[in-house]
Amino acid sequence: MNFDYDLFVIGGGSGGVRAARIAAGEHGAKVGLAEESRMGGTCVIRGCVPKKLMIFASTATMMADEMRGYGWCDADAHHFDWTMFRAKLDSELKRLEMAYTTNAERAGVEIHHQRAKLADHHTVELADGTRFTAKHILIAVGGRPARIGIPGEELGLVSDDLFLLDKLPHRALLIGGGFIACEFATILNGLGVQTVQAYRGDAVLRGFDLEAREMATQQLSDIGVDLRLGLSPTRLDKTDGGVAVSFDDGSNEEFDAVFFATGRDPYTGDLGLENTEVRLKKNGAIEVDEWSQTSVPSIFAVGDVTDRVNLTPVAIREGHAFADTVFGNNARKVSHDIVASAVYLRPAELGTVGLTEEQARERGPVDVYSAVFRPMRSMFAGANTRSLMKLLVDPETDKVLGCHIFGPEAGEMIQLAAIPITMGATKADFDATMAVHPTAAEELVTMRHPSRRHPQGDE
Ligand SMILES: Cc1cc2nc3c(=O)[nH]c(=O)nc-3n(C[C@H](O)[C@H](O)[C@H](O)COP(=O)(O)OP(=O)(O)OC[C@H]3O[C@@H](n4cnc5c(N)ncnc54)[C@H](O)[C@@H]3O)c2cc1C
Numbered sequence: 279m280n281f282d283y284d285l286f287v288i289g290g291g292s293g294g295v296r297a298a299r300i301a302a303g304e305h306g307a308k309v310g311l312a313e314e315s316r317m318g319g320t321c322v323i324r325g326c327v328p329k330k331l332m333i334f335a336s337t338a339t340m341m342a343d344e345m346r347g348y349g350w351c352d353a354d355a356h357h358f359d360w361t362m363f364r365a366k367l368d369s370e371l372k373r374l375e376m377a378y379t380t381n382a383e384r385a386g387v388e389i390h391h392q393r394a395k396l397a398d399h400h401t402v403e404l405a406d407g408t409r410f411t412a413k414h415i416l417i418a419v420g421g422r423p424a425r426i427g428i429p430g431e432e433l434g435l436v437s438d439d440l441f442l443l444d445k446l447p448h449r450a451l452l453i454g455g456g457f458i459a460c461e462f463a464t465i466l467n468g469l470g471v472q473t474v475q476a477y478r479g480d481a482v483l484r485g486f487d488l489e490a491r492e493m494a495t496q497q498l499s500d501i502g503v504d505l506r507l508g509l510s511p512t513r514l515d516k517t518d519g520g521v522a523v524s525f526d527d528g529s530n531e532e533f534d535a536v537f538f539a540t541g542r543d544p545y546t547g548d549l550g551l552e553n554t555e556v557r558l559k560k561n562g563a564i565e566v567d568e569w570s571q572t573s574v575p576s577i578f579a580v581g582d583v584t585d586r587v588n589l590t591p592v593a594i595r596e597g598h599a600f601a602d603t604v605f606g607n608n609a610r611k612v613s614h615d616i617v618a619s620a621v622y623l624r625p626a627e628l629g630t631v632g633l634t635e636e637q638a639r640e641r642g643p644v645d646v647y648s649a650v651f652r653p654m655r656s657m658f659a660g661a662n663t664r665s666l667m668k669l670l671v672d673p674e675t676d677k678v679l680g681c682h683i684f685g686p687e688a689g690e691m692i693q694l695a696a697i698p699i700t701m702g703a704t705k706a707d708f709d710a711t712m713a714v715h716p717t718a719a720e721e722l723v724t725m726r727h728p729s730r731r732h733p734q735g736d737e
């Protein structure tokens with residue numbers, strides 16, 4: 279059978295663009311791609327990139343505080359100009375969107391700037407009714423912000439909206455305690471917004487190492503976020519001035535803006551999946567095997583829509599491996615076992631790779647090397663901030679099972695720590711590494727004795 283394309287990709291985000299570029303540019307496949315919004319997807323347009331730029335913008339007051347401690351007596355962040363920042367942000371995102379488009383086109387990908395749906399196992403239909411057949415179809419449609427099902431929730435905003443605000447709210451509520459809620463609380467607070475964060479649990483960033491979570495929780499309060507634990511909203515009502523929020527403790531409060539940062543759903547609705555035999559997981563994510571192949575042999579899926587590890591580098595790696603496997607005669611699987619990540623808080627970030635202490639204890643015996651200290655930079659300035667460097671070691675094999683860093687630039691540090699840990703390094707390998715002095719990271723190679731041992735794991 280003749281097809282219009284060898285590959286049709288639905289979604290021009292991290293996973294879809296990488297797969298399309300590699301299949302067309304490196305393996306000579308004829309590739310079509312549909313994007314309903316802006317090329318680059320969540321990470322570039324409404325995620326990692328604008329978020330990180332806002333994190334940078336949000337540090338001015340902290341930097342001024344620190345520099346006053348170093349003798350710059352008049353250091354002051356003064357006034358933040360949101361309008362100017364937004365204009366710069368918009369043009370940077372346009373530049374990146376253009377780069378994504380031209381790089382894909384240069385590789386030979388034909389881009390259709392429309393929504394696409396599946397019509398059958400080899401056919402996609404665009405919003406204007408055009409149909410294309412393809413030997414293979416890749417679903418890379420990502421996810422969308424989820425709300426929580428309470429009355430009036432449509433009055434609230436989601437993460438996408440932060441990057442489009444005409445002006446900053448005076449007083450904002452963030453709901454949630456995950457990646458987005460904590461990063462956005464850090465941003466809004468740093469930009470001068472009175473920020474309340476309501477989280478239903480007792481320490482933010484569930485799933486991360488508890489010792490690090492507790493430090494992140496403390497830091498949010500220390501920087502001025504009004505963090506309210508064990509609290510959930512129950513309804514939202516419109517008021518003259520903004521939005522009134524009722525909480526499950528019976529309280530009621532008004533905000534200029536309310537953001538739901540309560541997870542993301544796979545974007546599989548209205549995608550024509552009913553015309554196929556593609557199987558979904560309970561939460562609507564597409565079920566795939568280790569080759570990113572769905573239950574239909576001609577249809578594959580990568581990235582957030584498969585709800586494996588929902589991070590940009592993972593989506594990219596999955597897209598690349600798919601293209602090499604199917605079009606490059608180079609079968610490659612992606613291991614999701616060890617995936618480093620960082621939460622971009624301020625002043626300390628949280629970087630993590632491998633098992634948490636809690637997971638390591640469940641697995642068996644573990645030695646915990648944990649150094650909590652006041653870094654020289656902030657201590658000299660008079661701040662009471664604390665950093666954490668932590669290694670979890672299997673006492674039988676000496677293998678490093680996990681590393682958790684809470685401190686300035688922890689994201690940069692964990693990227694490097696992830697290399698030896700992915701390679702299977704032992705504590706002896708870390709110890710054999712000469713320290714770089716004076717740094718905070720040297721703690722990783724100078725911790726001589728375990729801070730605690732869990733000899734029997736959790737048994
Ligand atoms: C606020 C925020 C901050 C984040 N920060 C980080 C971070 O710091 N580091 C990190 O690693 N990850 C971060 N992430 C996660 C990261 O953005 C995602 O894991 C990544 O973008 C997933 O890529 P993807 O290709 O699966 O999907 P996406 O990037 O979401 O791309 C999907 C694309 O498909 C398009 N699309 C959807 N349906 C259709 C259709 N039917 N037809 C045509 N086009 C369609 C969408 O418009 C979108 O462009 C963040 C996410 C958010 C929301």
Ligand SMILES: NC(=O)c1ccc[n+]([C@@H]2O[C@H](COP(=O)([O-])OP(=O)(O)OC[C@H]3O[C@@H](n4cnc5c(N)ncnc54)[C@H](O)[C@@H]3O)[C@@H](O)[C@H]2O)c1
Nearest residue numbers: 426454455456457458459478510539540541542588620621
């Ligand atoms: N730095 C990064 O790498 C980064 C940054 C942002 C987002 N991301 C990715 O985006 C994903 C989505 O981020 P997120 O923060 O929205 O999700 P998340 O899963 O990290 O956090 C969701 C939060 O919402 C809360 N919540 C869920 N349902 C609720 C309910 N009914 N009532 C009250 N609270 C509720 C949860 O308790 C949790 O705290 C992340 O899991 C991550 O994969 C990564």
